[in-house]
Amino acid sequence: xxxxxxxxxxxxxxxxxxxxxxxxxxxxxxxxxxxxxxxxxxxxxxxxxxxxxxxxxxxxxxxxxxxxxxxxxxxxxxxxxxxxxxxxxxxxxxxxxxxxxxxxxxxxxxxxxxxxxxxxxxxxxxxxxxxxxxxxxxxxxxxxxxxxxxxxxxxxxxxxxxxxxxxxxxxxxxxxxxxxxxxxxxxxxxxxxxxxxxxxxxxxxxxxxxxxxxxxxxxxxxxxxxxxxxxxxxxxxxxxxxxxxxxxxxxxxxxxxxxxxxxxxxxxxxxxxxxxxxxxxxx
Amino acid sequence: xxxxxxxxxxxxxxxxxxxxxxxxxxxxxxxxxxxxxxxxxxxxxxxxxxxxxxxxxxxxxxxxxxxxxxxxxxxxxxxxxxxxxxxxxxxxxxxxxxxxxxxxxxxxxxxxxxxxxxxxxxxxxxxxxxxxxxxxxxxxxxxxxxxxxxxxxxxxxxxxxxxxxxxxxxxxxxxxxxxxxxxxxxxxxxxxxxxxxxxxxxxxxxxxxxxxxxxxxxxxxxxxxxxxxxxxxxxxxxxxxxxxxxxxxxxxxxxxxxxxxxxxxxxxxxxxxx
Numbered sequence: 180x181x182x183x184x185x186x187x188x189x190x191x192x193x194x195x196x197x198x199x200x201x202x203x204x205x206x207x208x209x210x211x212x213x214x215x216x217x218x219x220x221x222x223x224x225x226x227x228x229x230x231x232x233x234x235x236x237x238x239x240x241x242x243x244x245x246x247x248x249x250x251x252x253x254x255x256x257x258x259x260x261x262x263x264x265x266x267x268x269x270x271x272x273x274x275x276x277x278x279x280x281x282x283x284x285x286x287x288x289x290x291x292x293x294x295x296x297x298x299x300x301x302x303x304x305x306x307x308x309x310x311x312x313x314x315x316x317x318x319x320x321x322x323x324x325x326x327x328x329x330x331x332x333x334x335x336x337x338x339x340x341x342x343x344x345x346x347x348x349x350x351x352x353x354x355x356x357x358x359x360x361x362x363x364x365x366x367x368x369x370x371x372x373x374x375x376x377x378x379x380x381x382x383x384x385x386x387x388x389x390x391x392x393x394x395x396x397x398x399x400x401x402x403x404x405x406x407x408x409x410x411x412x413x414x415x416x417x418x419x420x421x422x423x424x425x426x427x428x429x430x431x432x433x434x435x436x437x438x439x440x441x442x443x444x445x446x447x448x449x450x451x452x453x454x455x456x457x458x459x460x461x462x
Numbered sequence: 463x464x465x466x467x468x469x470x471x472x473x474x475x476x477x478x479x480x481x482x483x484x485x486x487x488x489x490x491x492x493x494x495x496x497x498x499x500x501x502x503x504x505x506x507x508x509x510x511x512x513x514x515x516x517x518x519x520x521x522x523x524x525x526x527x528x529x530x531x532x533x534x535x536x537x538x539x540x541x542x543x544x545x546x547x548x549x550x551x552x553x554x555x556x557x558x559x560x561x562x563x564x565x566x567x568x569x570x571x572x573x574x575x576x577x578x579x580x581x582x583x584x585x586x587x588x589x590x591x592x593x594x595x596x597x598x599x600x601x602x603x604x605x606x607x608x609x610x611x612x613x614x615x616x617x618x619x620x621x622x623x624x625x626x627x628x629x630x631x632x633x634x635x636x637x638x639x640x641x642x643x644x645x646x647x648x649x650x651x652x653x654x655x656x657x658x659x660x661x662x663x664x665x666x667x668x669x670x671x672x673x674x675x676x677x678x679x680x681x682x683x684x685x686x687x688x689x690x691x692x693x694x695x696x697x698x699x700x701x702x703x704x705x706x707x708x709x710x711x712x713x714x715x716x717x718x719x720x721x722x723x724x725x726x727x728x729x730x731x732x733x734x735x736x
Contacts, residue, residue, distance in 0.1 A: 314582075318581070333595075333598060335598075335680070338681065338695060340695065372682065373597075373598035373680060373682060374598050374679075374680025374681050374682055374686065375680075375681050375682060375683075375695075376680070376681065377676075377681070377694070377695065385597075385680070388576060388577075388580060388582060389580070389581060389582035390576065390580045390581050390582065390597045390598070391598075
């Protein structure tokens with residue numbers, strides 16, 4: 180399904196590449212050589228800000244986008260949600276993004292080393308933790324974290340390329356360090372994985388439909404789906420997922436993009452993130 | 463370019479009005495494939511093709527698409543025969559039902575399958591009670607592939623059966639053949655080419671199935687991760703495996719399509735002979 184999104188993106192990219200571009204007309208200015216080109220100002224027509232955000236941010240950034248549009252008349256926030264690794268690849272392959280909000284530093288760092296994001300640009304804007312979710316009728320009668328290793332249990336997690344999938348595997352590795360779980364805990368749990376989903380929201384969907392017995396997702400996802408049962412992962416085993424956000428170097432609207440990030444980091448923006456189950460980074 | 467078209471054109475004036483728009487489309491269809499093959503050619507190509515991820519995806523795709531094709535053949539042939547030879551109430555509705563998966567987005571197919579045959583699905587709950595849970599299994603891959611591809615076989619076989627001269631059938635009946643014998647010794651051999659065409663179409667469609675599979679069967683290497691799924695995930699893991707698998711699928715598709723062309727040419731030739 181996401182390849183539809185890709186196609187749309189591709190089409191959009193093609194269109195914007197061959198569509199009428201505001202040709203910068205040479206404007207003679209006093210005191211300057213007549214050949215100086217003045218770039219077209221972005222304020223002339225309705226502006227669209229392309230925000231690429233991790234799938235886990237779907238609810239929160241939709242609300243933030245609305246508020247930002249209300250505060251900035253004429254601005255449209257176009258949101259593209261997917262697994263951060265998908266977004267990272269899209270941007271690397273030339274997708275037009277103005278802002279990138281990733282669920283981990285790995286994907287952001289790839290863009291920094293690829294010269295698409297300035298070295299010091301990424302700023303952490305929230306933290307998140309993970310939790311085990313179960314369908315409301317708990318078909319496999321999962322009561323503890325230990326139950327996840329019970330043979331035959333159907334566990335769905337995100338793929339190991341997806342930030343949520345990386346974090347989940349890291350937590351399982353942490354639990355395996357504890358003698359009460361046993362050194363082979365991670366192996367036994369991973370043997371129960373019936374599907375590696377492409378983003379964290381798909382994990383939630385499979386558990387919501389009752390097709391999987393359990394899933395490992397962000398706390399924010401479980402808050403967005405309140406009918407699901409949850410099992411907490413103790414802090415000493417859990418991971419603190421730091422989400423970085425940054426302006427892309429190639430954006431034609433750096434000021435608007437920076438304004439969006441400022442709003443995300445503002446008390447109002449952070450309050451929205453908190454409402455959606457994230458831990459704000461600024462107190 | 464003019465030279466190329468000269469012999470085909472009646473007034474010896476090809477007309478750029480036709481050529482230029484065509485070139486746009488030809489470029490759109492051809493350039494991505496050129497780019498794919500261009501990127502794939504490198505010393506690592508065979509390394510990627512022989513990587514465990516690629517091999518297990520290839521194996522799974524071959525297995526599941528073959529089973530899907532066999533199901534289409536076993537269940538689709540009688541169905542096509544019924545559609546071609548019998549008249550009954552609701553036949554139009556049945557034909558519509560069979561045509562529908564061809565035009566439905568695969569994501570709709572996947573969701574529908576999940577809601578129908580999932581563990582908590584409308585019919586899946588009964589299956590679950592007798593210990594069958596379909597999602598996340600290789601069987602689910604086959605079901606998804608059959609759902610989207612078998613209609614192609616039924617359509618083709620339907621046309622094949624319908625095109626057979628009624629007199630041949632009547633002659634067989636006069637000779638004392640029963641319905642099964644008519645089917646087995648008259649209809650089936652005569653529709654052979656149409657059935658084969660349907661099989662090839664079904665096979666290519668099953669091999670390429672993506673949307674319904676990822677929704678209904680999930681994604682697990684060696685179990686439900688077919689080639690299209692491995693390409694999609696490989697796309698994020700590093701393009702090497704994805705490109706190698708894509709080229710393999712393109713090659714397989716070209717092979718199957720050329721078989722198809724040959725079949726079609728022969729059948730039209732045969733029609734002229736009669």
